[in-house]
Amino acid sequence: MSAPPPQLPAKVAPANAESYRLEGDLPMVDHPAVPFVEIETVRAQEFIPAAKEALSALIAEQGQSKVIRPTFNWAGRNSLFPLHWGLACCAIEFASAFSARWDSERFGIVPRSSPQQCDLMIVNGTVTWKVAHKLITLYEQMPEPKWVIAMGNCATGGGPFRTAYSVVPGVDKLVPVDVYIAGCPPRPEAMIDGILRLEDLIRERKE
Amino acid sequence: MQSEDLAKALAPVLGDRILGVEPFAKTAGRLRFRADAALDVFRAVKEDLGFHHLSMVGGIDWVSHREVFYVAWSDRLGQYLLLSTDLPADAPHIESATPVWPSANWHERETWELVDITFDHHPDLRHLLLPDGYVFHPLLRSFKLHEPEELEVKKRSV
Ligand code: SF4
Numbered sequence: 001m002s003a004p005p006p007q008l009p010a011k012v013a014p015a016n017a018e019s020y021r022l023e024g025d026l027p028m029v030d031h032p033a034v035p036f037v038e039i040e041t042v043r044a045q046e047f048i049p050a051a052k053e054a055l056s057a058l059i060a061e062q063g064q065s066k067v068i069r070p071t072f073n074w075a076g077r078n079s080l081f082p083l084h085w086g087l088a089c090c091a092i093e094f095a096s097a098f099s100a101r102w103d104s105e106r107f108g109i110v111p112r113s114s115p116q117q118c119d120l121m122i123v124n125g126t127v128t129w130k131v132a133h134k135l136i137t138l139y140e141q142m143p144e145p146k147w148v149i150a151m152g153n154c155a156t157g158g159g160p161f162r163t164a165y166s167v168v169p170g171v172d173k174l175v176p177v178d179v180y181i182a183g184c185p186p187r188p189e190a191m192i193d194g195i196l197r198l199e200d201l202i203r204e205r206k207e
Numbered sequence: 208m209q210s211e212d213l214a215k216a217l218a219p220v221l222g223d224r225i226l227g228v229e230p231f232a233k234t235a236g237r238l239r240f241r242a243d244a245a246l247d248v249f250r251a252v253k254e255d256l257g258f259h260h261l262s263m264v265g266g267i268d269w270v271s272h273r274e275v276f277y278v279a280w281s282d283r284l285g286q287y288l289l290l291s292t293d294l295p296a297d298a299p300h301i302e303s304a305t306p307v308w309p310s311a312n313w314h315e316r317e318t319w320e321l322v323d324i325t326f327d328h329h330p331d332l333r334h335l336l337l338p339d340g341y342v343f344h345p346l347l348r349s350f351k352l353h354e355p356e357e358l359e360v361k362k363r364s365v
Contacts, residue, residue: 129338162355165345166337169355176363 044057076119076145077202080195083085083118083138084111088125090152090185097188104192107199120198121175122191126161127168139175147202148195149179156180178200210236213256220251236251236282237289244260245292249277249307252290261308266310266322268347273299275324279308300325304363321346 086094097104098111112118115138127135139148150171153159158169171177178201181194213236214228224244231237240248252258258279267274277292294301303326304311315326316335323344326332332339343350 049339129341130336132338158355163352165343165350166341169358170360172360173358174361176361178363 013104017170026117067103073205075201076205077199078108078200080107080109080120080147081112082120082122082149083115084113085138086124088154089128090124091160091193092156093185093188094124094151097191102188102192104195105193106189107195111197115139116143118142119145120147120149120195122149122151123155123171123177124151127166127174128166130166132168132174135171136174145205147178148149148175149181149191149198149200150177151181151191151194152186153182153184154184159184181195213238214254216298220359223247223305224248228316231289233287234278235284235286235288237291240290240292242294244301245304246307248290249304252288253277253307255336256288258288261304261314262287264304264311264320266318266324266346270296270348272296273322273324275299275301275318277304277311282302294324298325299323301328303328303329305330320344323347 029142032038085091092128096102109120118143119142121139121142123135148171150156154161154167155171156177158164158167161167168174179194181190181200183190186194210228210230214225217225217228219237219242220321221240224241224247226239226241229237229239236287238248239254258281260280260282261277262280263278264274265278267276273294273296274291275294278290279288279290280286281288301324303315305315305326306328312329312331313335315329316332318324319329319332320334320337320341321344333339337345
């Protein structure tokens with residue numbers, strides 16, 4: 001005989017259920033017509049804090065480790081996925097860095113089209129105030145850990161358009177930048193060099 | 208078509224609502240009209256003369272006054288026509304050309320935000336190139352370029 005099916009927890013919200021509510025009520029929690037969703041939600045409410053606690057304990061313990069952290073950094077720095085986008089003329093050099101001649105893929109740098117698959121944002125061009133909040137949205141959609149490279153004079157400090165009425169004077173006013181690449185535009189070699197310097201930074205990463 | 212022919216064709220329709228037609232390089236002419244009769248002039252130019260396509264709207268700040276100009280294209284004639292009118296420097300406004308040429312929509316939004324000419328009865332007068340809430344009109348002569356103010360540099364949290 002097979003074992004009896006596992007008992008689902010009773011349909012009561014845990015005492016701290018309130019803290020997992022979003023603004024206003026989640027419609028599915030109290031809805032009597034969808035008991036399955038309700039049970040799953042209650043389960044998730046018990047599971048999420050426990051999982052969070054266990055995970056942060058694990059990270060705190062292994063962050064100091066001589067094995068886990070270097071392995072993590074090794075994997076991270078050899079598979080940097082930059083966001084595949086272009087803002088201005090520097091994007092031409094960005095594109096040619098992935099062409100047959102410079103072939104950045106030999107360093108494991110593969111541009112992805114969705115920010116949710118990326119850990120590196122290369123700001124390749126002039127950032128205007130009109131596009132600023134879209135840039136921040138893309139940055140916030142990228143999962144941690146994430147890095148930003150400011151490519152070209154425009155992204156580092158506004159470049160030739162520094163005094164213009166619509167240009168952000170450097171993308172570091174919007175998001176934290178790890179590596180700056182000078183040039184107008186930088187050659188693809190310079191971009192690859194910048195990424196290799198970022199890899200050095202990741203190699204030293206402790207947290 | 209020459210500018211004299213244009214003036215002759217428009218005179219019976221528009222009368223004194225046009226101030227004159229001058230020759231202008233590489234176009235059929237430059238038609239000056241009274242700003243308060245703008246819609247009538249646009250209709251006549253489109254329907255009577257056959258300038259069906261409006262290819263641009265722009266504005267000029269002459270300090271003493273503003274000028275707004277329209278460039279219309281006729282497939283039949285294979286020619287451009289320039290229409291322009293002067294507006295007062297304080298609170299310049301003119302009737303929107305969108306009922307006649309729908310393509311005027313974005314051009315008028317751009318002219319409004321850069322040269323501060325208001326287009327009355329425009330369906331959607333918002334910023335086009337500049338961010339929402341931008342208070343300056345950067346193509347006015349009184350707008351000065353300046354070093355950007357010092358902004359805080361963002362730091363990594365992790
Ligand atoms: S730095 Fe030069 S090449 Fe790069 S986006 Fe700015 S103007 Fe264009």
